[in-house]
Amino acid sequence: MKPILEAIGVRKAYANHVALDGVSLEIPEGSIFGLLGPNGAGKTSLIRIITQITGADEGEIRFRGERLNPSHIAQIGYLPEERGLYKKMKVGEQLLYLARLRGLSREDATARIKQWLNRFEIKEWAGKNVEDLSKGMQQKVQFIATVLHDPKLIILDEPFSGFDPINANLIKDEILELRNQGATIIFSTHRMESVEEMCDNIALINRSRKVLDGPIGVIRDQFKTNTYEVEGTGKLILAHPDFEVVEQKERENGHFYARVQLHDGVRPNDLLRYLIGTVEVDAFREKIPSINEIFIRRVRETMPETLLETANALL
Amino acid sequence: MASKFLLIAQREYLSRVRKKAFIVLTLAVPLLLAVFGFIIAKMASSDNDTTDVIEVRDDSGLGVASRLVSTPQLRFETTTGTLADAKKGFQKAKHDGLVYLPAGLDVEKPVGVQFFGKGNISLKKQGAVESALNKAFSDLKMQKSGLTQDQLDRLRSKVDLQAVSLDETGKEANSNALATSGMSYALALAIYMFIFIYGVQIMRGVGEEKSSRIMEVMLSSVKPFDLMMGKIVGIAAVGLTQFLLWGVLSFGVSSVVMPLLTGKDKPKTEVAAGTTAAGATAVVVADDDEPRSAGAQFDKSLESQKQQPVMTGRFKAFEMLAALPLGTILFGFIVYFLGGYLLYGALFGAVGAAVDDQTDTQQFMFPITMPLILSYIVGVSVILRNPDGPVAFWMSMFPLTSPIAMVIRLPFGVPMWQLALSIFLLILGFLGTVWVAARIYRVGILMYGKKVTYKELGKWMFYKG
Missing domain, CATH: 3.40.50.300 (P-loop containing nucleotide triphosphate hydrolases)
Known part of the structure; x- marks a missing residue:
């Protein structure tokens, strides 16, 4: 318009x-x-x-x-x-x-x-x-x-x-x-x-x-990090040639929550295929960055080096 | 935009005029002035109407007592008996004093004359007795040197000085110093009070807008200059309304209440209540020697045929005022009244915009109030005494002092070129201060939480829009 x-x-x-x-x-x-x-x-x-x-x-x-x-x-x-x-x-x-x-x-x-x-x-x-x-x-x-x-x-x-x-x-x-x-x-x-x-x-x-x-949608897509959230039962291995588990939380009854970042060229279906073979999947969704995260990331990126150091030291 | 400017001025006007404080003040001031005037009139008349009786005990054998001349205010009565009896006697008789002339008094060197009074003796009373005694003794001395009473009477003359002022063209005009300086004083006071009272209101108004944080909303609708001028003009209208109402109400109160209060038998003791408020009033001299303030209500005396002495006095006063260059005075007064107010109003507005906190205004108020106070003080002391001197000239040219200095000079007559130059400079000064003030205002009104210095203000001048 x-x-x-x-x-x-x-x-x-x-x-x-x-x-x-x-x-x-x-x-x-x-x-x-x-x-x-x-x-x-x-x-x-x-x-x-x-x-x-x-x-x-x-x-x-x-x-x-x-x-x-x-x-x-x-x-x-x-x-x-x-x-x-x-x-x-x-x-x-x-x-x-x-x-x-x-x-x-x-x-x-x-x-x-x-x-x-x-x-x-x-x-x-x-x-x-x-x-x-x-x-x-x-x-x-x-x-x-x-x-x-x-x-x-x-x-x-x-x-x-x-x-x-x-x-x-x-x-x-x-x-x-x-x-x-x-x-x-x-x-x-x-x-x-x-x-x-x-x-x-x-x-x-x-x-x-x-x-x-x-x-807003375009910006979010721009800031996607090819990360997926997985919830399920079982045990995920931490290292894999296709992806990296950024975070994993154990929950009661053998449940877990994990954030998985895919390496370049790997598609979500590849991860899903692997997951289906090893664990019981309860939920699988793309992690879309919130505006808040984008905001903080962008503000940090555009800060001069000296200020960034101070900011990091404070955080 | 003109319509926005008018809207702002209208709001400033209405929001103030509708306040309770405005209404109360407008009504109270003329009443207070009337009461005040009444009390002064009462005191003045009681002072003039009572007769002091002074007893005289003359042991000198020179016949001084018979030569003491009684006046309506002072009556001498000879008394006999011993001094001790006389001292007790005059108090018992409720008389006001006793003059004792001892035996063997030398006419050439009258030493030892005593004056006894009840309690403290006022200077005025002592002076009156002294001058009566002096006159008696000088008469005695002159008679001793061989003059007859008839010759003595012929020697005395009463001089009534008639002052005549010459204007530039050499035209004669009756000049009355009291009428002229009274007019000067009243005009200067009116301008001084107006600038002060309503200038401070402008400052506080801006401060309120600033502290209530409405500035940003306003500024997204109107230009800062319109906002400032709208406020200045609106408040000016408030001031004019108040002064006008004071004038009208004072006139009303004094013409209705005063005769009732003072009573019919004493028509001479009217005092105009509007002297300070009405602006266009003056202290004039009525009759021969009784200074009396008369307001704008000369015509009032026409009401009563009985008030013959007052009428002649009033006419005389009117004549004297009419002899002043009234047209020039009125024109000048309006120009300096408005010009001075606008010039100072802009500065007061700038101060209000520059500071955050009302208590911080002091440091910036000083350079503004200084020339104002100075021109008033110097005006009523130096300029009033010497309205054509160098101080008067320069102060009536400088735009910050000319509104007061020039109106003081106006009733005495000011050369045309000086008046023109002064008005020209006033307009220049007005444009200059409004320009400066508008710049300070524009930056200041959106500046919060910052302690402003003069250096800072200087920088604001050169900010781009």
Whole structure:
């Protein structure tokens, strides 16, 4: 699908450090895009450039093929990691104000606020001051403020922080629903399980550079290590010309769990054939690396030698 | 975008005007001023209306006692008997003092005259008695040198000094120093207070936005410059509303409450409550020698036909004010009021953006408040005394001091070229400070958890957008 947003060779430098260095991305329309990276990698800098809070030193951002400009503000919604609302303002007025700043008319905004407050079953909060709400309630209000103007591109920075599991689930469903209605979502988070669950594409940024991107399935395939998990009864020999048992755990009643890595050119059926001849197989499946594992591996790989040593010494 | 700027200004305005504190303050200040004014008026009138009775025991044989002239405030009564009796007697009679002229007093060298009073003797009372005695003795001396009473009377003359100021073109205008400096003082105070009160509000507003972490949401919708200017303009509107309401309410309170409080028999003791609040008020001189503050309510005196002496006084005051270059003053006041506020407002906003913690504001507040306080202090002391001197000139040119320094000079008359140059410099200064402030603001509002130094601020100037 045509990308809703493209970043081309974006560079951003501050006084003492380079935050982004030649970052290029394509975000397909109608997808959930995971923007990953360790703290300080440059994610927030990239988001601030996309939301036009700051500008890039070099390179450019295109929104639907057009160079990003203030007219796009109405089509972008942003939930920053640092949440905040005017504490002494009433919920309804606050939502109205923020929506109108995003270019909505008073009438449209009022109608949509009503609709969203009903949807979240928090209609009775409209007249309350924000400071009288609990933190979770404030987060809900802030989420509504982000999506109220029906943006085509929604940027969510750690959207689940501050929510209990029930409300986190509610927000997750809303995000998926927004995607189904055609919105594109950029999703920046450290919670890898939600990335795996929700994202269609991801990009990994480390030390101001993009180190990995693409559809989540393709990336997983890339990082496969030709390793299989076997569960069964009996005893596996540890050394074999075709494969290597990376890990083996004994369980009660002669059961075992093992991870087996195949050597190059060996196919899973070869392993299965061998297994059938020697043990009773209960389960056999490919070990697909989790995004978390890929994340850690990639971050380590792209670390300079000296830092890697320190990191290893610490671990 | 203009509409966003207006939305921001509107929010800043409404969120403040609807606060309870705003309403309470707006109502309380005129009432307090009215009460305060009433108390001062009461005290002033009781001071003027009571007559001090001083007994005189004259043993000198020079006839001094008969020459002491009584005034409405001071009445002399001769008394007889021994000194000890007189001392007890004046206290019993609830009189205020006793002057004792001992026997053998020398006219040339009157030493040994005593004044007994109940408790402590006020300087004012002592001065009044002294001057009455001085006059009596000098009369005596002059008569001794051969002048008749008639000649003496003719020698006395009462000089009423009429000050006339010449403007550049040589046109004459009645000048009244009190009216002029009163006007200067009131204008300077209004600007000073406005900048201070509402400048600090801008700073705190930015600080609140920063600490509530709403900045990022706002900035993804609007430009930092719009956000800053929206706030400055919105708060200015709050300030103008408050000042206007204070003015109107003070006028209302003073015209309704004051006559009730002061009573009908003492129409002379009206004191305008709006002197400090209304801004466009001044201390004027009514009648010959009674300084009295009158607000913008000169026309009020027209209500009552009975208040004849007040009316003439008011008209005189009005005349004197009218003689001032009112058009220039009004124009200048508006320019410096708004220009000064915008200039300082931008700086206050920048300070609010630069610091994380309200307690850290001190180090950055100092260079901003310094010229403001300085121009006020120097203004009401040096400039008011010498409105055309070099201090006055330079301070009224420098944009950080000119809003106060120039309005002090305005009622005294300022050459056109100086006014034009000063306004030009003020506009330059305003653009400069807004440029600097906007840059500090833009970087500062997204900077958290960092102790900012001046060096750091300097770097922010040159960050690219």
